[in-house]
Amino acid sequence: MTRNDVARLAGTSPAVVSYVINNGPRPVSESARRRVLAAVEELGYRPNAVARSLRSRRSWTIGLIASDSAGGKSPFFGQFTRACEEVAWQRGYSVLFGNSAEDPARAESYVRSFLGRQVDGLVLMRVPVSPEWAEEMRGRIPVVTIDHEAPPFFSRLAVDDEEGGYQATRHLLGHGHTRIGFVGGPLDITPVELRAAGWRRALLEAGANPGAIAEGELSLEGGYDAALRLLSSPDRPTAVFASIDDQAIGAMRAAADLGLRVPGDVAVAGFDGAREAAYTVPGLTTISQPIAEMARHATETLVGAIESDAAEPVTKIFSAALVTRGSCGCPEPRLHR
Missing domain, CATH: 3.40.50.2300 (Response regulator)
Known part of the structure; x- marks a missing residue:
């Protein structure tokens, strides 16, 4: 398998194949790049990596x-x-x-x-x-x-973690909730700390006291355990904002195990925009990262x-x-x- 074979399949010259593989020295149109990469994949072409590294010093x-x-x-x-x-x-x-x-x-x-x-x-x-x-x-x-x-x-x-936490909490406040708890990972993790800061800022702006914080691992299990403690308290919150979607999904399961309906008894929001958030029942409201x-x-x-x-x-x-x-x-x- 040679560079000429790739060029024939891609409908380009061997030089263009070389420019794509070596990222230069001359520019290549995006359509030609796609054709060359598709041909490389189809043919299973593998250039000599050692020689390439010696030439490019990379x-x-x-x-x-x-x-x-x-x-x-x-x-x-x-x-x-x-x-x-x-x-x-x-x-x-x-x-x-x-x-x-x-x-x-x-x-x-x-x-x-x-x-x-x-x-x-x-x-x-x-x-x-x-x-x-x-x-x-x-x-x-x-x-x-x-x-x-x-x-x-x-x-x-x-990502603007603090603003995302603020948006999520403002949205829960808009549904009439004033006791909004926070389920988060260790607060010394920068994104978690910033998301908690946004949650706190939104509550203070609304004149609501910041709710309880339940720390847990950044996982489904961590969210479940933290939410179980939070929602079992006598003054349980009516809404929960979790620092990641997995924790929010764990919190939804904790609510179900305690006989609480989501969102009837407790509303839940997460952060990440994970694909899984669309498939929970009900679907998970979340702050979606690009x-x-x-x-x-x-x-x-x-x-x-x-x-x-x-x-x-x-x-x-x-x-x-x-x-x-x-x-x-x-x-x-x-x-x-």
């Missing part, structure tokens, strides 16, 4: 470290990593994944391992960055952080920095959108296939 790999890469604690991680990998593949890069399991030492070990494998850049998803190894990476490879504070020489992308757009922007930002020595760090904050369903008392939309 490894054509990106390291991605997440605090939960499998998405077990939040669907956000699984959807983000999948979208990131897709964009990287389109640009000719492979992705190495690492799950830090919320352990800073394990995250640093992955960073050092990926640096040893000469990755061209790093994406860090909700991974805290110590000043020591941040300085070690400075000027060495480009880094993009997702949903976490970062030094100014790293690019940073995040996950695919964030992943695309993160990967394009990183590739741009890899391929341009003059690229400046980028900071971009994305807006989140309220999606209403039956769990808060809004009309339940039909699912259209």
Whole structure:
């Protein structure tokens, strides 16, 4: 299998195939790029990666470290990593994944391992960055952080977590609720802390006392356990805002086990915009993050920095959108296939 075979199937010249595979040196139209990539996939063509790396002085790999890469604690991680990998593949890069399991030492070990494998850049998803190894990476490879504070020489992308928490709580207040509890992960996790701040701000603006906070793991089980405690209290809230959708789904099950109707006895809202939120009964009202757009922007930002020595760090904050369903008392939309 040769580059000429790919060119014949794609209806292009071998030079165009080379430009696509090597991301240059000449630009290629998007339609030609798609045809070449489709031909590469169909034929199973594999260029000589070692020769390619020697020519370009790149490894054509990106390291991605997440605090939960499998998405077990939040669907956000699984959807983000999948979208990131897709964009990287389109640009000719492979992705190495690492799950830090919320352990800073394990995250640093992955960073050092990926640096040893000469990755061209790093994406860090909700991974805290110590000043020591941040300085070690400075000027060495480009880094993009997702949903976490970062030094100014790293690019940073995040969703407006506080505004999202504020929107969700304002919506529950609009349904007449004044006792709104918060089910969240450990409050030292930056996105959770900011979502709780938005919840608190909305309640204070409305003249309502901030309700009780029940902390739990960022998981279905964590949401269930935290909501069980919250909804079993004598002055239980009439609405619950959860820091992620999985926790909100766990809270809905906890309400059912306590004999409470959603939304009749307790309204529930979440945060993430997970696909599963549309399939609960009732459907889950949520703050939806533009996950695919964030992943695309993160990967394009990183590739741009890899391929341009003059690229400046980028900071971009994305807006989140309220999606209403039956769990808060809004009309339940039909699912259209």
